[in-house]
Amino acid sequence: MTSSLLDQLHLHADEFIGLRRDIHQHPELAFDEHRTSSLVAEKLAAWGYEVERGLGGTGVVARMVRGSSKRRLGIRADMDALPIDEATGLAYSSRHAGVMHACGHDGHTAMLLAAAHHLAHRGRFDGTLNLIFQPAEEGGGGALRMMEDGLFDRYPCDAVFAMHNMPGMPQGRLVLREGPAMASSDYATVTLTGIGGHGALPHRTADPIVAASSIVMALQTIVSRNIDPLQMAVVTVGAIHSGKANNVIPQTATLELSVRALDREVRSTLERRIKSVIQSQAESFDVQAKVDWRPGYAVLVNTPEETAFAREVAIELVGADRVTLQGQPLSGSEDFAFMLEKVPGCYVLIGNGDGGGDGHGACMVHNPGYDFNDANVAVGSAYWVLLAERFLRA
Numbered sequence: 001m002t003s004s005l006l007d008q009l010h011l012h013a014d015e016f017i018g019l020r021r022d023i024h025q026h027p028e029l030a031f032d033e034h035r036t037s038s039l040v041a042e043k044l045a046a047w048g049y050e051v052e053r054g055l056g057g058t059g060v061v062a063r064m065v066r067g068s069s070k071r072r073l074g075i076r077a078d079m080d081a082l083p084i085d086e087a088t089g090l091a092y093s094s095r096h097a098g099v100m101h102a103c104g105h106d107g108h109t110a111m112l113l114a115a116a117h118h119l120a121h122r123g124r125f126d127g128t129l130n131l132i133f134q135p136a137e138e139g140g141g142g143a144l145r146m147m148e149d150g151l152f153d154r155y156p157c158d159a160v161f162a163m164h165n166m167p168g169m170p171q172g173r174l175v176l177r178e179g180p181a182m183a184s185s186d187y188a189t190v191t192l193t194g195i196g197g198h199g200a201l202p203h204r205t206a207d208p209i210v211a212a213s214s215i216v217m218a219l220q221t222i223v224s225r226n227i228d229p230l231q232m233a234v235v236t237v238g239a240i241h242s243g244k245a246n247n248v249i250p251q252t253a254t255l256e257l258s259v260r261a262l263d264r265e266v267r268s269t270l271e272r273r274i275k276s277v278i279q280s281q282a283e284s285f286d287v288q289a290k291v292d293w294r295p296g297y298a299v300l301v302n303t304p305e306e307t308a309f310a311r312e313v314a315i316e317l318v319g320a321d322r323v324t325l326q327g328q329p330l331s332g333s334e335d336f337a338f339m340l341e342k343v344p345g346c347y348v349l350i351g352n353g354d355g356g357g358d359g360h361g362a363c364m365v366h367n368p369g370y371d372f373n374d375a376n377v378a379v380g381s382a383y384w385v386l387l388a389e390r391f392l393r394a
């Protein structure tokens with residue numbers, strides 16, 4: 001059953017590999033995916049989907065309803081590229097200098113389109129299928145923007161699923177994980193304002209450099225003293241700026257922080273302690289502190305029931321020996337996390353290749369030498385077809 005499904009998708013894979021390479025040649029940055037979203041919308045409309053454009057700027061949603069079931073499924077792909085100069089030397093390299101599909105979102109889009117094509121023509125399902133093509137996964141929060149535009153109010157889903165390729169894992173291997181799977185990422189800019197003055201008269205100043213230095217050291221105690229040692233947490237001060245001359249105590253200092261966690265409670269503890277340590281430290285140096293806290297992506301948490309279901313689909317498709325049931329969490333972030341805060345679901349990784357066999361796929365994402373492994377077009381699209389047919393069982 002499933003091998004014939006894979007065979008059927010292999011038959012059409014060439015067409016969608018061609019499409020993937022076309023998207024690869026025409027990469028577009030976050031919220032600028034005009035050509036890509038037009039291409040996606042036109043194909044889906046031609047195959048009979050009800051298509052809406054413009055959610056979250058360049059997002060596309062395609063709906064197909066069959067039968068009488070009230071079940072509603074959401075599947076999401078991302079469409080944006082990265083500001084990187086491609087160095088693969090491939091015949092279908094990016095035609096846009098400084099922009100590159102270095103995270104495989106060209107492949108994710110092509111896999112979901114191939115599944116959409118199959119489901120429209122030969123799919124057996126009963127219920128509502130919602131295909132979500134989002135902009136700006138790379139830091140722009142396109143998922144959140146689509147949700148602010150009413151994604152799940154207008155296209156309610158009982159569960160939502162997504163997939164990302166992973167270099168360094170055997171091609172086509174499917175890796176799942178119940179619970180927290182990817183980290184939250186938050187940012188803060190700290191501005192310290194003291195009283196500047198002559199470097200020889202420090203007692204007439206309130207020195208923001210000394211305060212900043214003490215804050216950097218005090219922040220190191222949060223992970224070591226406030227967080228359960230068995231939990232993951234990162235507090236990084238990645239930039240510190242102050243002063244211009246050796247005999248001038250400056251008026252201000254700024255710090256840039258990056259903060260990560262794999263647990264919602266740890267994430268809020270980090271925010272609370274960071275703000276508190278900064279304020280009390282600053283106060284002890286007679287310096288004013290202003291903390292501009294910018295929440296980034298949430299912790300990505302795969303829900304138990306949907307992860308169990310996705311595991312069954314994966315095993316049915318490629319066999320238990322090519323499925324990892326509980327993979328390691330990743331310290332990277334992903335804005336599909338916002339969708340999973342509203343709707344249960346599961347994010348799966350698909351191995352992009354480990355350098356064995358044909359040698360493809362091991363180069364890490366966000367590297368100028370990276371390329372999506374086209375052998376996954378059939379596997380990834382077959383996963384979506386089987387998942388849709390099992391979730392919306394006819």
Ligand SMILES: [Zn+2]
Nearest residue numbers: 103138365366
């Ligand atoms: Zn990426």
Ligand SMILES: [Zn+2]
Nearest residue numbers: 103104105164
């Ligand atoms: Zn990505």
